[in-house]
Amino acid sequence: MGKKSFYINCLVIALVIFFSFSIGCANDFTGSVFSGKAISSKSGKSWPVIVKINSYNHSSGKVEGEIEWPSLKSVHKIVGKLTDSLFTFKEVDYIKKGKANLNCQYSTIISGNKVSGTWSDPNSDIGTIEFNKKNDDETAEPQNAFTGSVFTGKAISSKSGKTWPATVKIVSYNQSSGRVEGEINWPSLNSVHKIVGKFTDTHFTFKEVEYIKKGSANLNCQYTTTLSDNKISGTWSDSSSDKGTIELKKK
Numbered sequence: 001m002g003k004k005s006f007y008i009n010c011l012v013i014a015l016v017i018f019f020s021f022s023i024g025c026a027n028d029f030t031g032s033v034f035s036g037k038a039i040s041s042k043s044g045k046s047w048p049v050i051v052k053i054n055s056y057n058h059s060s061g062k063v064e065g066e067i068e069w070p071s072l073k074s075v076h077k078i079v080g081k082l083t084d085s086l087f088t089f090k091e092v093d094y095i096k097k098g099k100a101n102l103n104c105q106y107s108t109i110i111s112g113n114k115v116s117g118t119w120s121d122p123n124s125d126i127g128t129i130e131f132n133k134k135n136d137d138e139t140a141e142p143q144n145a146f147t148g149s150v151f152t153g154k155a156i157s158s159k160s161g162k163t164w165p166a167t168v169k170i171v172s173y174n175q176s177s178g179r180v181e182g183e184i185n186w187p188s189l190n191s192v193h194k195i196v197g198k199f200t201d202t203h204f205t206f207k208e209v210e211y212i213k214k215g216s217a218n219l220n221c222q223y224t225t226t227l228s229d230n231k232i233s234g235t236w237s238d239s240s241s242d243k244g245t246i247e248l249k250k251k
Helices: 005-031 136-140
Strands: 033-039 046-056 061-070 074-083 085-097 105-111 116-121 126-135 150-156 163-173 178-184 191-200 202-213 222-228 233-236 243-251
Touching: 033 116, 046 126, 061 085, 150 233, 163 243, 178 202
Parallel strands: none
Antiparallel strands: 033 046, 033 126, 046 061, 061 074, 074 085, 085 105, 105 116, 116 126, 150 163, 150 243, 163 178, 178 191, 191 202, 202 222, 222 233, 233 243
16 A cells, blocks of 8 residues: 555544544433523522424534523523633523513533523523533423422421421422422411422412311412422411511421
8 A cells, every 4th residue: 555545544534533523512401401501690590491403414513502591480592602711692482472671682602511601681680590401301301300299397486486297298390480389388277288389490379278187277378489408488377467487408
């Protein structure tokens, strides 16, 4: 084999390897789902976010996908560009119109499975965003981390000082709408009630709406709580004008 043929063969092999790698990178990005949150630098508010990559053209760098804002009940089409590790994109059209603004722009860096950077919206708000690639199980069932959870603890009356042990079980959780259904069990009152509520960011509000097992506990009690570090804590009020605090920990 002559030197010229040798160099041509090496070049062909190198190109095959390069394009195989490129196709692999494109396929690895296409279909990826990321979850995280955006934070306003002005107000400090935060919003959970899910980003799905529908297509990626490695040659042009063009990216198309979707960005979902569960707490704002919004899904928008995104169009952008991926160049090396720089990923810039913009929200260009409604898929599901809610409270989130269109035309927000993002400038981010991809490092491993993490995307982080800054954003700005047409209402002059600005902030940061960070989201991580989800594995296949998380992509298929994003609500499973909360669905089926069981929390135990107690409620305390601010008026009488009485305490009641309580167990809350999350039966279903819709991540898009934030809707939660479950049960609250009052062992000392021989009662089990259905609860319906909403989980948005770290805020969990719910109400006892129906008997599952009728005992001495009142229906229609309302709860305003925060879920943080596997702990539910907050306040409650009932139809008998009693009120107090509640704290529950995940089992």
